[in-house]
Amino acid sequence: MIRLVVAAALAVATLAVALPAVDDARTARSDTLIERTADRVERAGRALATTEDAVPTRSTAATRRVAFTLPERSLTAAQPGFVAVGGPPGGPGNRSTVTYAVSSPTHRHHLGIPIPVRTPQGPVVFRDPGPHAVDLALVRGDDGPELVVTRAADW
Template sequence: MIRLVVAAALAVATLAVALPAVDDARAARTDAAIEGTVDRIERAGRSLATTEDATATRETAATRRIEFRLPARSIAAAKPAFVAVGGQPDGPGDRPTVTYAVSSSRRRHLRLPVPLRTPEGPVVFREPGRHAVSLALVRSNDGPELVVTRAAGW
């Protein structure tokens, strides 16, 4: 009986020591996945701005669709609170940033050769699952700009 109690106590102590490391690994894995998505958004924006011509409307503009998946909380991944393209959630849009929160809030500035515009404020994703954003190269009065919207069909 004493062996069983000692074994249970050691198991609980080992688990208590290991859980913070597991949580850190989950957050790091999710951070890496989101950073990969941010890299793809940045590359798509640069590619559009340097290889395509801007048009007057989004309907006729050259576009890029970037698909990604936000994980649900699991043994291998942390669930992000949000991912926002174009600014903070509930904040002003038209910012060349992607902001997200996993274990702590992070913001990454997008290095783009043209301004970024989000017509309906920041494009925010909160739910786990598959998502996509659309980038379109549109000509405004001030010159070309990348218009970012939630891609249809998701």
């Protein structure tokens, strides 16, 4: 009987020590997945800006779609609170950033795109886990070419 109690106490103590490491690994994996998505958005925007010509309207503009999946909370991934392209949720848009929060600190990934980013309805924010996509379009604005970022309509 004493062996059983000691074994249970050791199992609980081991689990208590291991859980913070599991949470850190979950957060790190989700951070990595979102950073890869931000890199893909940056590469697509840079490719548009350097290889295509800007036109006056989005309907005729050269576009790229970047599809991604936000992870759901599981044993191997933490669910992000949000991922936003163009600025933080509730803030002004038109920023060359991907902002996200997996745990308490908010992370900001600057997009190294040689033209300004424009988000017509403010930052494009995703909160729910699952598949999502953004559309990037190269449009000629008043001050030159702009990368217009919108939520993919038919996704």
